[in-house]
Structure formats: C-alpha cells, structure tokens
Amino acid sequence: MNAVNASGWRPQMGEAGEGGAFKTASGDYGLMLEEALSFELGSSAKCGVDLDTLARPAAAGLSKFLRKAAPALPGLTEPEAVRHYTRLSRQNYAIDLGPFPLGSCTMKHNPRLNEKMARLPGFADVHPLQPQKTVEGALEVIEQLADWLITLTGMASVAMSPKAGAHGELCGLLCIRAALDARGEKRDVVLVPESAHGTNPATAAFAGFKVQSIPATPEGRVDVEALKAKLGPNVAGVMITNPNTCGLFEPEMKAIGDAVHAAGGYVYCDGANFNAIVGKVRPGDLGVDAMHINLHKTFSTPHGGGGPGAGPVVLSEALAPFAPLPFVSRGDDGRIHLVEEENRGEGHDQAFGRMVAFHGQMGMFTRALTYILSHGADGLRQVAEDAVLNANYVLRSCEDLLPAPFAKSGPCMHEALFSDAGLAEGFSTLDIAKGLIDEGFHPMTVYFPLVVKGAMLVEPTETESKAGLDRFIASLRSLAQRAKDGDQSLHSAPHFAPRRRLDETLAARKPVLVWQGTPGEPGTPALSEFGGS
Amino acid sequence: MRYLPLTPADRAEMLGVIGAASVDDLFVDVPAEARLSGPIEGLPAHASEMAVERHMSALAAKNLSAGTAPFFIGAGAYRHHVPASVDHLIQRGEFLTAYTPYQPEIAQGTLQVLFEFQTQVARLFGTDIANASMYDGSTACWEAILMASRVTRKVRAVLSSGLHPHYAEVVRTMAKFTEDEIVSLKPELVAEADDAAVIAAIDDKTSCVVVQYPDVMGRIPDLAAIAEAAHAKGALLIAVVTEPVALGMIEAPGNLGADIVVGEGQSLGVGLQFGGPYLGLFGCREKFVRQMPGRLCGQTVDAEGKRGFVLTLSTREQHIRREKATSNICTNSGLCALAFSIHLTLLGGEGLAQLAAVNHDKAQTLIERLAKVPGVTVLNQAYFNEATVVLPRDAREVVRDLADRKVLGGVSLGRLFPEDSDLHRGLLVAATETVTDEDIETFARELEGVLA
Ligand SMILES: Cc1ncc(COP(=O)(O)O)c(C=O)c1O
Numbered sequence: 004m005n006a007v008n009a010s011g012w013r014p015q016m017g018e019a020g021e022g023g024a025f026k027t028a029s030g031d032y033g034l035m036l037e038e039a040l041s042f043e044l045g046s047s048a049k050c051g052v053d054l055d056t057l058a059r060p061a062a063a064g065l066s067k068f069l070r071k072a073a074p075a076l077p078g079l080t081e082p083e084a085v086r087h088y089t090r091l092s093r094q095n096y097a098i099d100l101g102p103f104p105l106g107s108c109t110m111k112h113n114p115r116l117n118e119k120m121a122r123l124p125g126f127a128d129v130h131p132l133q134p135q136k137t138v139e140g141a142l143e144v145i146e147q148l149a150d151w152l153i154t155l156t157g158m159a160s161v162a163m164s165p166k167a168g169a170h171g172e173l174c175g176l177l178c179i180r181a182a183l184d185a186r187g188e189k190r191d192v193v194l195v196p197e198s199a200h201g202t203n204p205a206t207a208a209f210a211g212f213k214v215q216s217i218p219a220t221p222e223g224r225v226d227v228e229a230l231k232a233k234l235g236p237n238v239a240g241v242m243i244t245n246p247n248t249c250g251l252f253e254p255e256m257k258a259i260g261d262a263v264h265a266a267g268g269y270v271y272c273d274g275a276n277f278n279a280i281v282g283k284v285r286p287g288d289l290g291v292d293a294m295h296i297n298l299h300k301t302f303s304t305p306h307g308g309g310g311p312g313a314g315p316v317v318l319s320e321a322l323a324p325f326a327p328l329p330f331v332s333r334g335d336d337g338r339i340h341l342v343e344e345e346n347r348g349e350g351h352d353q354a355f356g357r358m359v360a361f362h363g364q365m366g367m368f369t370r371a372l373t374y375i376l377s378h379g380a381d382g383l384r385q386v387a388e389d390a391v392l393n394a395n396y397v398l399r400s401c402e403d404l405l406p407a408p409f410a411k412s413g414p415c416m417h418e419a420l421f422s423d424a425g426l427a428e429g430f431s432t433l434d435i436a437k438g439l440i441d442e443g444f445h446p447m448t449v450y451f452p453l454v455v456k457g458a459m460l461v462e463p464t465e466t467e468s469k470a471g472l473d474r475f476i477a478s479l480r481s482l483a484q485r486a487k488d489g490d491q492s493l494h495s496a497p498h499f500a501p502r503r504r505l506d507e508t509l510a511a512r513k514p515v516l517v518w519q520g521t522p523g524e525p526g527t528p529a530l531s532e533f534g535g536s
Numbered sequence: 537m538r539y540l541p542l543t544p545a546d547r548a549e550m551l552g553v554i555g556a557a558s559v560d561d562l563f564v565d566v567p568a569e570a571r572l573s574g575p576i577e578g579l580p581a582h583a584s585e586m587a588v589e590r591h592m593s594a595l596a597a598k599n600l601s602a603g604t605a606p607f608f609i610g611a612g613a614y615r616h617h618v619p620a621s622v623d624h625l626i627q628r629g630e631f632l633t634a635y636t637p638y639q640p641e642i643a644q645g646t647l648q649v650l651f652e653f654q655t656q657v658a659r660l661f662g663t664d665i666a667n668a669s670m671y672d673g674s675t676a677c678w679e680a681i682l683m684a685s686r687v688t689r690k691v692r693a694v695l696s697s698g699l700h701p702h703y704a705e706v707v708r709t710m711a712k713f714t715e716d717e718i719v720s721l722k723p724e725l726v727a728e729a730d731d732a733a734v735i736a737a738i739d740d741k742t743s744c745v746v747v748q749y750p751d752v753m754g755r756i757p758d759l760a761a762i763a764e765a766a767h768a769k770g771a772l773l774i775a776v777v778t779e780p781v782a783l784g785m786i787e788a789p790g791n792l793g794a795d796i797v798v799g800e801g802q803s804l805g806v807g808l809q810f811g812g813p814y815l816g817l818f819g820c821r822e823k824f825v826r827q828m829p830g831r832l833c834g835q836t837v838d839a840e841g842k843r844g845f846v847l848t849l850s851t852r853e854q855h856i857r858r859e860k861a862t863s864n865i866c867t868n869s870g871l872c873a874l875a876f877s878i879h880l881t882l883l884g885g886e887g888l889a890q891l892a893a894v895n896h897d898k899a900q901t902l903i904e905r906l907a908k909v910p911g912v913t914v915l916n917q918a919y920f921n922e923a924t925v926v927l928p929r930d931a932r933e934v935v936r937d938l939a940d941r942k943v944l945g946g947v948s949l950g951r952l953f954p955e956d957s958d959l960h961r962g963l964l965v966a967a968t969e970t971v972t973d974e975d976i977e978t979f980a981r982e983l984e985g986v987l988a
Contacts, residue, residue: 041652047885052619055969058893061785062900064918068756068786070889074659078884081621088878092630095645099629113633114539116585125596130609131811132947133600134939140598141810154579166671166812167867169854180713205854205864211713214859252565283563288570299867307871308646309636309668309831311813327709344705345954356709360612360674360702360800361811373592379582380575382537388559389542395562396550414554414562440642468541469550495839500641503839510836510848514825516665517655522885
C-alpha cells in the first residue's frame with residue numbers, strides 16, 4: 004500500500020500527459036480510464052432489467068394524466084452499467100485505498116460486517132409502517148443503540164430520528180426552543196464560537212435564532228470570559244464543540260455549562276468529535292444538555308461520497324421530554340414502545356413535533372450497533388486512545404516543519420492542526436493539499452477552522468497503522484520542505500490524478516448543472532471538445 | 537481488536553516520539569474528575585464477528601420481512617425489485633468509503649455520478665435543474681417551502697390534504713419555529729384529490745401550495761389547474777412525489793407548471809430499510825438556482841482543458857455562508873443517490889415507463905379483486921400503484937388482524953391520520969411489480985376472513 008516507487012509507471016504517464024510526448028488513440032492510459040457520461044453511452048430504448056411485458060393499458064381514470072413521452076433517460080444493459088460505474092469508481096480516492104485524514108470528518112475504516120448486518124432481510128426489507136408486532140427486532144435495534152449512546156454519554160435520553168449531524172443540531176436547538184416555550188420564555192440568541200463548524204450558525208438561524216459569535220483565545224479555546232459577558236435573559240443557549248474544531252478539549256466546559264445554566268440558558272454540544280473521548284469522558288458529566296453524535300463518524304457508518312449519515316441527539320433530563328416523534332423507549336412493563344402521533348399521550352406528550360417522515364436512519368443504526376458490539380466498552384475506549392495517540396504522533400512528527408499554532412499549550416485530541424505560516428512567498432495550504440494528492444493521499448481538511456490562517460486539520464483516526472502514518476508523515480514533511488524551498492511544481496499539483504486542478508470559477512460563473520441532449524447522441528458541449536475519450 | 541492496527545510496541549514507540557509517559561498524559565486537558573478510569577461499567581466487552589453476527593441475526597429474525605409475506609404497504613415507501621448489480625456497485629469501496637467530493641481531482645467518480653443523477657432527476661421531474669440530494673422526501677418538502685418564501689418573500693404555505701401526514705407534520709413542526717404560516721386542509725374520504733379546496737385557499741399572501749402527486753390516498757391531483765391558480769396570485773406550486781416510479785407513466789410535474797418538485801427517491805435502488813436512509817429529491821426552475829438548498833455539482837474543465845465536475849455555487853451553503861446559508865444541510869444522501877442513479881440507468885427511459893405500466897397493472901388486479909370482497913368499496917377515481925379502499929370498520933384493527941395471518945395488508949388511514957376519525961375506515965393498499973397474483977389472492981381471502 005502506497006509503496007514509494009519513484010521510477011514507476013505513474014510519473015512517466017504524467018509526463019506523457021503533460022508534454023504530449025505520448026498519446027494513446029483511446030485517450031485511456033493503461034489503468035487510467037476515461038469514462039463518458041451515461042447520457043452519452045446509453046439510449047432511452049436500452050434496458051438492463053428484464054421486465055414483464057404483459058401489462059394492460061392504463062385504467063380509464065388515469066388516461067388524462069398520462070405522460071406524453073417516456074422521460075429521455077439513458078438506459079444501459081447490465082454489463083455496460085457495471086463497467087460504467089466501475090470505471091467511474093476508479094476516479095475516486097477512498098479510505099479503502101489509503102489514509103483519508105480529513106479533520107473533523109473521522110474517516111475511519113468502515114467494517115464490512117456492518118454492511119453485511121444492515122443487509123439482513125429482517126432489517127433491509129422491512130417497511131417503516133408495518134404493524135409494530137412485525138418489527139419488534141427493528142425497534143429493539145433502535146432501543147439497544149439508544150441505550151449504548153445514553154450510557155456512553157451519561158445523558159438521560161436520546162432522540163434517534165435526526166438524519167445527520169446538522170439535522171441533530173436542529174433537533175437539539177428545537178428541544179431548547181420547546182423547553183423555553185414550556186417555561187414561557189422568549190430567548191432568541193444563540194452563542195456560537197468563531198471556530199465552530201458552519202452548520203452550527205446555519206442551524207441556529209434555521210431554527211429561528213439570532214447568532215452571536217464568541218471569539219477564541221490565543222490557545223485555541225473558547226474565550227470563557229467573553230462568553231460569560233454575553234450571557235443574559237435573551238440567550239437561549241450556547242453551541243460548543245468539544246473536543247473543538249482546533250482538535251483541543253475545552254477544559255472549562257463544566258464552568259461554561261454552570262454559567263449558562265445560571266443565566267437560564269442551555270448547553271448544546273456539537274459531538275462531531277466524540278471519537279476522541281468515547282469511553283474516556285461522558286459529556287453528561289460536563290453539564291451538556293444536548294449533543295448530536297454523527298454515527299457516520301465515531302461509529303463508522305460509511306460516508307458514501309457525501310452521505311447518508313445519522314445524527315442521534317442525546318438529551319439531558321431537562322430537554323428529554325421534548326424529543327421529537329417517533330420516539331422509542333422501554334416502558335415500565337419492560338416492553339419497547341414506539342410513540343407516534345397516534346399514541347403520543349402515552350408518556351411523550353410534550354414532544355416538539357416530528358423531524359422526518361419515518362424512524363430515522365435505520366440502516367445506519369444497524370451498522371453502528373454492529374460496530375459498537377464489536378468493540379465493546381473496552382474497545383471503544385481503545386478507539387479514543389489510539390485516535391488521540393495517532394494525532395499526537397503526527398503533530399509531534401511535523402511541528403518542526405509546519406507551524407502548529409496550539410501545540411505549545413499541550414497535547415491535541417484526535418486531530419492535529421497546522422498552519423501555512425512560514426512557507427515560501429506565494430505558497431499556501433492549497434499547494435500542500437494538492438501535493439498530497441500526488442503523493443497518493445487524500446488531503447487533510449483545509450482552511451477550517453477559520454480561526455487559523457491557512458488551517459490544515461489532520462485527523463488520522465485510530466484505524467491507521469503506524470507504518471501508514473510514517474509514510475503519510477514522510478510525504479507531508481517532504482511537501483512542507485518543498486513549499487518552504489519555493490518548489491514551483493507544487494503550484495500545478497496534482498500532476499498524477501485523473502484530473503488536474505479544476506476551474507471552479509468557470510463552474511460557478513456559468514453553471515452547467517445538467518446535461519443537455521438526447522441520450523445516446525453527443526450532448527452539448529460534446530465530450531470530444533474536452534479532450535476526453 | 538480486529539479494527540485497530542496499532543500494536544502495544546507501536547504505542548510505546550509513538551508515546552516516546554510524543555514525549556508522553558502514558559496515553560493518559562494526552563488527556564490532561566480533560567478535568568481529572570471527568571476522566572473515566574476504565575471501561576464504562578455494565579456494558580459488554582468487545583466481541584468477535586461471529587458473536588456479533590449471531591446477536592444481530594437474532595434481532596433481524598424477530599421482524600417479518602416484506603419478502604416473506606404477501607406485501608401491500610406503501611404510503612411513502614415502496615417495495616420494488618432492485619437489480620443485484622445496484623447493491624454490488626454501491627459497495628465498491630471507492631464509492632462507499634469516500635467523503636464528500638471536496639477534492640475534485642480525486643473524486644471525479646462521485647462527481648460525475650452526481651452530475652448524471654441531477655440530470656436524471658431533472659428529466660424525471662420535468663424541472664430545469666436538480667440538486668445532489670436532501671435527507672428524504674419530508675425534509676426536502678420543508679426546504680422547498682422555505683425556498684419558496686425566499687423567492688416570493690411571502691410566508692404563507694397552503695398544504696393540500698393529500699400531502700403525506702408525516703410530511704405535513706414535519707412542515708408544521710418546523711414552521712412553529714420559523715414563524716411561517718401553514719394552512720393545512722382537512723382530508724376527506726372522497727374519490728378525487730382536493731384541487732378545488734387548494735385553489736380556494738390561495739390568496740395574495742400565499743408563498744406556495746404544496747401538492748402531493750399522486751396524493752397520499754393514491755388520487756391524482758390536476759397540477760396544471762393548481763399551477764395556474766397559484767401563479768395568478770404570485771405563489772409557487774411545489775409538487776411532492778413520494779413514488780418516482782409513477783413518473784414513468786403520469787406526466788412530470790414540471791411539465792404541468794410546478795415550480796419546485798421534491799420527492800422521495802427510495803423507490804429506485806434504495807430499498808425499504810425500515811424508513812432510512814432514504815433519498816430526498818429536489819428539482820426546480822433554473823432561475824431559482826441561487827436560492828436552492830443543498831449541494832450542486834457542475835461541469836467545468838481542468839487545467840489541461842479536460843471536462844471535469846466540481847461542487848459549485850457553494851456560496852449558498854453553510855460552510856461558506858454560515859448563518860446566512862440557504863440551509864444547514866451538510867451530509868446528504870450521496871450513496872442513496874448513487875443507488876437511485878444506477879437503478880434508473882439500468883431501466884432507461886422506456887424501461888421506467890414499462891416498469892410503471894407493470895405496477896399499474898398489478899394495482900388494477902389488486903383493486904379489482906379487493907372490490908369483490910364483501911363490504912369493501914374502492915375510493916379512487918384514478919390511481920397509479922396505490923389506492924384507498926373503504927372497509928366496513930376501523931382499518932387499524934383489520935391491518936393488525938391481517939398481520940396475525942402473515943399478510944402485510946396496507947396502511948390504515950387511522951395510523952396516518954389518528955385525529956380524523958372520518959377516515960378511519962380507509963385502507964391504503966399498494967401493489968408493485970414484486971406482488972404476485974397468488975399474493976393478491978391470499979390477501980383478498982384473508983381480508984374476507986378478517987371481515988367475516
Ligand atoms: C464539527 C462538525 N459539526 C457538525 C458537522 C455536521 O455534520 P453532518 O455533516 O453529519 O450534518 C460536521 C461534519 O461535517 C462537523 O465536522
């Protein structure tokens with residue numbers, strides 16, 4: 004994996020591509036395969052599914068609604084489709100190929116047992132509106148996972164239905180709104196640190212709050228004094244990320260919580276970074292009222308090229324009554340109850356409403372529970388320890404070459420933060436990131452958090468081996484040195500990826516968001532104009 | 537532990553490089569009193585693949601899976617046959633284990649799929665453009681209402697009574713907090729969709745009307761008439777499609793004047809999965825593009841002039857715009873979009889039309905057969921693959937009794953609309969290509985038995 008092969012085939016191929024010294028007739032180069040759009044390959048009449056042909060004409064009642072023409076969508080037979088998507092897949096980098104150290108994203112290995120379990124027909128082929136007694140196993144999965152999440156976080160309850168982290172943030176803030184309404188109070192401000200992820204302020208606004216920003220200290224923590232100064236009767240709560248987006252634990256969390264509570268507000272914790280502390284610290288011990296957990300981060304459900312995820316929200320005693328429907332809990336009778344609109348009177352009548360059509364991300368629940376059971380209480384603790392160990396190892400192995408703005412204040416948690424200060428004139432984080440692509444790695448998170456100029460946030464996760472980290476570190480060090488030395492070739496990196504740097508300005512100035520044309524015929528603009536195969 | 541590559545020797549060596557005596561030294565920022573000294577008590581320890589598989593399989597076995605019983609449930613989630621290659625392809629590690637394509641040079645696979653997906657959705661819906669997915673149909677529906685408010689600068693949304701009640705509940709929940717005004721119409725057990733009531737509810741303050749197509753009782757509203765009435769008052773028509781296969785047969789909402797079309801894409805490629813993850817579809821007119829929520833993939837060129845794709849117009853999104861973003865969505869339903877796109881590519885336009893025809897055929901067989909069950913009447917004038925039948929008594933009990941006889945016989949309107957007792961004799965039944973004639977016969981006979 005990622006063997007260094009300076010005289011291998013890829014560099015030569017890159018030279019050929021650049022200088023035009025060697026051009027193939029097909030436009031493909033060995034295993035570097037170009038792929039046209041499905042719309043250019045298939046036609047509407049082609050089909051890769053054998054369908055019944057014995058259908059009678061539409062019923063009379065439907066005739067006035069009929070579509071004038073079948074949609075102009077390309078079809079492919081199975082061999083063509085398998086090839087199309089397989090060829091496309093090869094233009095992606097993925098965890099399965101190597102380290103994917105995107106800070107804040109927790110790109111850990113996705114165990115395949117999770118996939119297998121999620122596909123058991125008893126989970127995959129069950130309808131959300133089946134009678135309850137035919138889905139008791141599914142409800143038990145939700146309940147068991149809920150139980151683990153409650154215990155691991157030391158909280159009172161959990162709302163399982165939110166679809167991703169940002170949706171969980173929304174759920175938590177709406178619980179806060181509902182709790183304030185129940186108290187008969189109107190508080191319309193939410194305090195959000197400058198270093199927060201973009202979803203935090205976006206969610207607060209989405210939930211109808213005004214956002215006020217809290218500065219960071221020079222040590223990369225929330226400025227507690229500045230926060231306290233903003234507290235008052237109009238403050239509904241604060242959104243604190245802990246461990247924070249600089250990869251640091253907020254040691255004053257408890258004090259922040261006490262101050263917020265004393266002022267009548269609630270504490271929302273962004274739990275995107277729970278991986279660093281799972282099994283080591285319970286947020287419930289730190290005064291948190293609500294925290295979402297990205298199952299697609301800490302609990303290893305795959306990111307799938309952008310989703311789906313799942314964002315259950317653990318809740319304190321104060322917010323638990325307001326959790327949205329549907330709500331799964333084990334009653335005093337020892338049985339699992341699914342509370343929906345129909346029976347909300349049964350112990351959950353303060354629910355603030357409903358956030359999604361059905362029960363949430365069941366497919367992610369089965370995967371996350373599988374993961375949790377695989378690790379157990381001891382293994383999860385080891386996860387946090389190894390994640391933190393790996394990040395500190397990267398931090399200390401690179402800080403002499405790349406400035407680590409907060410490294411002096413002590414160890415980091417599960418991610419190491421560097422800045423691009425000190426590179427040669429004109430060189431920046433982007434050059435390092437694109438250089439990493441040529442080195443065969445996915446870049447780290449770049450330009451986030453916003454509180455550090457040219458931020459590079461490296462989150463190795465616990466599923467990287469030491470040997471893998473050593474190779475990554477060697478590459479990162481080499482790139483940092485080249486950027487310090489002013490190596491111009493970095494500006495045009497990547498050289499060896501399926502595409503060179505893409506023109507994002509053009510994409511935004513003249514948006515082309517859909518393909519125009521008839522399937523099977525060249526579209527506008529034609530593929531050949533772009534020099535593809 | 538099979539997922540943790542560090543050896544004890546690695547850990548010791550790494551601690552040496554870091555200059556820490558123990559891993560606990562790395563947690564010094566955590567106040568000592570909050571640090572747990574060992575694994576949380578009362579929870580089990582790690583387990584082998586075999587042991588976990590045993591546990592999960594036992595849980596799965598407690599459910600009655602759709603494939604093992606005559607199955608007629610729809611109401612916003614439909615059981616269709618998903619070709620084997622779909623699930624195989626989405627499990628390619630390069631798709632499954634990639635992140636959001638923020639580094640386009642090494643994410644062209646995902647990006648090109650998204651571009652193809654956006655085009656497929658736009659063509660299916662008859663809209664100019666579509667985005668790269670939302671969480672599910674219900675959240676896409678709420679986002680569409682918010683978008684209509686931004687476009688029209690009005691905040692009064694009219695919901696047709698045929699909108700899935702869970703969608704309507706999501707909308708009403710969210711609107712409580714944003715102070716949008718929601719007008720909900722009362723559902724009735726009648727043959728036709730509530731077009732007239734929807735049109736009557738539109739006034740100058742209306743930002744949008746939200747109409748499900750086909751509606752939750754399987755009826756088909758006249759979108760063109762509603763669009764005309766909405767546009768006359770400066771309001772937008774939002775069409776909601778919970779069964780995209782229907783659009784292989786009935787006209788695309790965009791072609792009938794809908795300004796925004798949202799939907800649930802679960803039917804194609806995704807599977808039932810007890811309600812999630814599903815796939816929110818979102819299409820609209822091109823002129824609204826800067827008000828759209830969610831990610832968009834666009835075409836561009838690279839430094840050598842080769843065609844390529846990138847995420848674009850991200851100044852609408854939370855990571856750039858923060859509290860001024862059009863939505864807070866970040867992680868979406870990428871892999872479900874891939875599954876949808878592959879399934880639709882295997883079908884092609886004419887294949888989708890044929891699949892729709894087969895669905896409609898099965899539904900006709902079902903409805904005609906159920907109509908012969910004593911005491912059962914058919915509500916709908918028109919339907920696609922789902923319709924409402926009216927029983928002599930509360931359908932909730934009937935559904936439970938049918939389940940005891942191992943028949944998953946639809947969704948009672950009482951479960952969907954607990955508050956509207958006028959509807960409680962309604963039973964919503966769906967038939968897709970997966971239903972056999974024997975299934976229909978079994979269902980009808982057991983229903984006769986339950987009602988006898
Ligand atoms: C710190 C932080 N908060 C919130 C989120 C949002 O989570 P999601 O993408 O699941 O909506 C993310 C993930 O990208 C994150 O890194």
